[in-house]
Amino acid sequence: MGTSSPATPSPVQAQPAAALTGRPTTPARVALVGVHGFGTHHLRNLERLQEAGVVDLVAVADPQPPEPGSVPETAAAFPGLAELLTDTPDLDVIIVATPIQTHAPLGLAVLETSADLYLEKPPVASLADFDALLDAAAASGRAVQIGFQSLGSHALAAIGELVADGTIGILEGISATGRWVRPRAYYTRSRWAGKRSIDGIDVVDGVATNPLAHAVATALRIAGARTKADVASVETDLYRANDIESDDTSVVRIRTATGLPITCALTICASESVEPYVTLQGSAGTAVFHYTEDRLVVTTAEGQSETTFGRDDLTENLIAHRGGDAKLISPIADSGAFMLVLEAIRTAPAPTRIAPEYIRWEGVGGQANAVVVGIEDALERAATGHATFSELGLPWANHS
Structure with a gap:
């Protein structure tokens, strides 16, 4: 998979993960869909958060295998989201950083699970798909964070x-x-x-x-x-x-x-x-x-x-929101x-x-x-x- 935002510059370093208020004692189980393009930014950020004990990157999915050493050895790699979901239970957060036209079907698939969704920008490629995703989010009760990183400033x-x-x-x-x-x-x-x-x-x-x-x-x-x-x-x-x-x-x-x-x-x-x-x-x-x-x-x-x-990191913010300690940005x-x-x-x-x-x-x-x-x-x-x-x-x- 590619990514929806290859041209977006990496944001200014977010506030240290240790400063996250109300951080859960158990790291959030996270999966990343799309590890190339802007997905590499998420990999770097997840590495930072994993070192801080905020997340545990347990699985990734991409038709193109990740670069050697870019994903923790403890994270399973799958060719697609369907295979990842079949073999990876009890996820807390799924990050989708894939081509724009895949956002709607992948986002809807995530909302059928018990995980919260981080969806890269733009959310989807049409207003009809947006309304469908909005309805699915409301029906599922899951949190959906859209990756407009600048809004964390x-x-x-x-x-x-x-x-x-x-x-x-x-x-x-x-x-x-x-x-x-x-x-x-x-x-x-x-x-x-x-x-x-x-x-x-x-x-x-x-x-x-x-x-x-x-x-x-x-x-x-x-x-x-x-x-x-x-x-x-x-x-x-x-x-x-x-x-x-x-x-x-x-x-x-x-x-x-x-x-x-x-x-x-x-x-x-x-x-x-x-x-x-x-x-x-x-x-x-x-x-x-x-x-x-x-x-x-x-x-x-x-x-x-x-x-x-300074700037708040949107992944950290989503995890804090899951714990009831923050409003989604x-x-x-x-x-x-x-x-x-x-x-x-x-x-x-x-x-x-x-x-x-x-x-x-x-x-x-x-x-x-x-x-x-x-x-x-x-x-x-x-x-x-x-x-x-x-x-x-x-x-x-x-x-x-």
Whole structure:
């Protein structure tokens, strides 16, 4: 198996496992489905937690065997979840870090067991599958944590406080900006990469739904948009520079139920990778959250401050929740707002191909990457003005 989030950078080191309040005396029995791609991050994290006595990784599943030494000798290896479940009773937590299109069937299978579920982002590839998984979670009574790791940042509480106390004045809008570089090899690494669907099965592997999905999810959480009811509308403006089905350069404009605009301007066709950030636009200042670094920069008339925060690990949080000592940080119901964004992208017309004269290729072979000419300025203008590429009148964009 692959993973749903190979492009997501590893988060800042979480707080030490020993600090987990109310930690059970018996380690949680954990299984990991998907040990390659982003699954390797989970293996490293589970090794840390196992050394701390928080978990016992008892089994893994992947059609491609794990790399030698990457899995504890005490953990059994299986080719798939079905075989793992047949031979591994009494699991406490099952982590699913597999290709996007497998999330729904694997998640539903886990919820038929007595284990709680950690499901990598995006949760599933359609709103219908999300609703089915949400219903199954409710019926089973099991906890479901969605792997939006950035939501574990302690900066989010500080952001909530500065908005509430008026530090930056009245919150007028939120934007998310992401500029990454991904070579051709990124799209040839697996059959599902860059696909909208495979054999009629939804995949929706676009810039806003997979590599920079955390930018969207973090902006939504800061805006207080968690469930489907918290979102009034979603507009999409989708493009592709690479020879793929999905979008790699896009604007997604969201309006919350309270009328707050959220604009996500994202690309993986930049000239250089920059840490993505979410900007709170206030009447008396701004707050910029660099979510992969847990770093918050606040600017007002009084000056500028910068603070780096800690982060709670979502696997530890799920285990603490099982013991009744913590509220889930990223429960499945709180992904409803994000799923409305994914659904809007899934049902939108195919992304517009950017004309070759507006694309510059850097590098050679599989390491060559497309750069949309002037994309940095376009992203800044879109985010600042809450405008789509089309509304900006960019020469490669659709014009109504």
